[in-house]
Amino acid sequence: MRIIVATTNKKKFKEMQRILEREGIKAVFPEERIEVEERGNSFLENACIKAEAYYEYFNTPVIADDSGLVVDALDGYPGIYSSRFYSLEFGGKEKLIGSPDVVNVKKLLKLLKGQKNRKARFVAVVFFRGKEAGVFASAECEGIILEEPRGDKGFGYDPVFQPLGFDKSMAELEPWEKDSISHRGKALKKLSLLLKSCGKLL
Ligand code: ITT
Secondary structure, rough: OOOOOOOOOOOHHHHHHHHHHHHOEEEEEOOOOOOOOOOOOOOOHOOOOOOOHHHHOOOOOEEEEEEEOOOHHHHEEEEEHHHHHOOOOOOOOOOOOOOHHHHHHHHHHHHHOOOOOOOEEEEEEEEEEEOOOEEEEEEEEEEEOOOOOOOOOOOOOOEEEOOOOOOOOOOOOOOOHHHHOOHHHHHHHHHHHHHHHHHHHH
């Protein structure tokens, strides 16, 4: 099965490709960048909006991922705004100097300075859109926010996220280790099972 991944994020794509390959699904990066306004109020809505937009354009099966970091002490922020947290009024806007990932992490650490409750979770909703219908799956990965970034693997908030039961940050884990516990790894495995059991509908 060959599926287009409805994303503009190359690092997210690499992870999805790696995970889907193990499930026997060939994932390809879109040949053209599609501008999609993520106007939804939930991960599910945004995943569905992205999948629909890419399906409409390419007219071929697609999988979209909408994901983010939910921090308890910040009332669930950055949540669905994780990729552009630096630019939100919430917690004060940060100037974009360098990559958004670095500025997002800087803002998060600033807001959590001195905060004892560092509980957080990554959430992913993955949405498959086929010929007749769509299906989705979701998963979470629990952990805490570290005081300082550690490691250089992964992307986004990985250097400051320590998954439950580990003494390493997500960015210090090997790719296969991250995939086995990550929100995205677990959600895509569920989705692949769904596709195998209801493939004829799609
Ligand atoms: P597309 O919408 O084009 O797929 P995006 O990066 O904007 O790309 P999202 O809207 O789903 O994707 O935002 C996801 C953000 O959440 C991502 O940019 C990171 O900041 C964060 N995030 C999600 N999964 C992550 C992970 O596994 N590790 C670290 N940060 C992650």
